[in-house]
Amino acid sequence: MADDQTGHEDVLRELNGALAWEMRAEVLYNHYAAYVKGIHRLHLKPYFEGEANESVMHGKAVREQIVKLGGEATRQRDPTEIVHTTDYREMLREAFETETKAADGYKRLLELVDFDPELYDAIEQISFEEQRSIEELSQLID
Numbered sequence: 001m002a003d004d005q006t007g008h009e010d011v012l013r014e015l016n017g018a019l020a021w022e023m024r025a026e027v028l029y030n031h032y033a034a035y036v037k038g039i040h041r042l043h044l045k046p047y048f049e050g051e052a053n054e055s056v057m058h059g060k061a062v063r064e065q066i067v068k069l070g071g072e073a074t075r076q077r078d079p080t081e082i083v084h085t086t087d088y089r090e091m092l093r094e095a096f097e098t099e100t101k102a103a104d105g106y107k108r109l110l111e112l113v114d115f116d117p118e119l120y121d122a123i124e125q126i127s128f129e130e131q132r133s134i135e136e137l138s139q140l141i142d
């Protein structure tokens, strides 16, 4: 990775980790939107699709910050397995795990980016949205 001249190696590593995780989240949510079965499909298909779109938007925002810092954005999604299932409860649990890990990454980033208010704001906004997703999912899981 061409990070070495920027002086922001740690930030770029975390940003690329977040981007790779968002790309994984996009696939996870679109996969579950396609496979969710039964009466819950009525609600959960659009819900998962909305979360997939949010992951795309987050990935886009993170990628723009990597470019701004002079880094090279990853094109690879995080390799962590996406569990295949048609059981909506398992889907919600996997989504919860995914959002929790995403939120942890953004929390780590917030501690690294106070040198750049615009970057901080961008990460903070994503972090709030991840927090909302976690709260919503924990209600859905009950």
Ligand SMILES: [Fe+2]
Binding pocket: 022, 025, 054, 055, 058, 102, 130
């Ligand atoms: Fe996200």
